Amino acid sequence: MTGRPAEDDAGFGVYVHWPFCASKCPYCDFNSHVREGGIDEPRYLRAYLRELRHWAELAPGRQVTSIFFGGGTPSLMSPGTVAAILDAIADAWSVASDAEITLEANPSSVEAARFRGYRTAGVNRASLGVQALDDADLRALGRLHTAKEALAAIDVARTTFERCSFDMIYARPAQKLQAWQTELGQALALAGRHLSLYQLTIEAETPFATLHARGKLRVPDGELAHALYALTQELTEAAGLPAYEISNHAAPGDECRHNLTYWRYGEYAGIGPGAHGRVVAGGARHATSTERQPERWVQRVEMDGHGMVERAPLSRAEQGDEALLMGLRLSEGLNLDRLAAVSGMRPGLRAVEELFGLGLLESCGDSRLRASRAGRIVLNEVVLRLASALEPVSVPAGCGVTRKS
């Protein structure tokens, strides 16, 4: 199949959502489900393959630059299922020879034993959910693995895959600054060239939210939360893994290409229960999403050939808001020319200057804006102010940063 590049240089990614976990962590609101009796994996595989064929018709001729198996816990999939999905992606589109193929894995010993099989299937990058390096904290987070198992899984992943990253959660209940300093130092010593560091968020309708509302779970806030964030930036920069996105750190050149496609507002197919996609079809960017509930998703695919419950064109204003929201997460900043190309709009000069004046926004090269370190802490506020100041590009006074000639 001929390889037409995606709509722009932001790439074309394929996201495959595996919605099952061995147990549900009390802080997590991802679309993940526990099925005590097991699942019919061959039936799910057939559904993934059918939905992929549907996507290939929606977005024909793209060249795939990245594939991401996310969850849920994709490391519960058998390597044969992963291999069959990768083969089907290669049948549906051309896959770039240097495509990044990531699989999210939980660091239990059972799952680490499958890593070699995933590599043989074509996975070249692993992302492990380590979360903490302390057994008591892992138990408090409801994790099934120990710190020792996590260390062993990092070791196996680093020797098995070309690239490897792991996730940690900080600002955990009762976490002190000193304890995080020690733990982050340990994580940085173990990390390769990429590390994701998420500040714990209390998500609605999770057990943590219930405990939090009853005053039974206290998480760092205010000054301590700021200090934890500042320390995280300081230590990761000193270790050569600066933030390239709010929660993601990498050595230059080792950023997660798949996630960059989202943040640079590229195109991506979303396959599996509750997966989201963005595709340009008939000149308009469409938002897609699929049925979240796994059993209903599989039934829909069997009936209709896909599990999509939404496929709606986005207005230019909606595209502007999305591109702004995504681009301002990045240290490389938001490309204003690209924003203008997708939405026909730029942020007005007055709002930009006000945010410059408040030290929340800065210029970062030709026609680029980014949130400053202070701005990243109040990013939602910055995005809201810029989004409400978007003006059609025909308005002469665009924004105050240098524009490409």
Ligand SMILES: C[S@@+](CC[C@H](N)C(=O)[O-])C[C@H]1O[C@@H](n2cnc3c(N)ncnc32)[C@H](O)[C@@H]1O
């Ligand atoms: C989809 S989860 C999948 C990873 C894998 N299932 C695991 O748990 O190891 C991706 C990451 O989101 C982060 N995460 C999930 N819920 C969070 C929350 N409430 N606050 C902060 N980080 C969270 C965790 O670090 C997790 O590894």
Ligand code: SF4
């Ligand atoms: S954090 Fe990972 S393992 Fe835990 S419930 Fe969420 S997706 Fe599943």
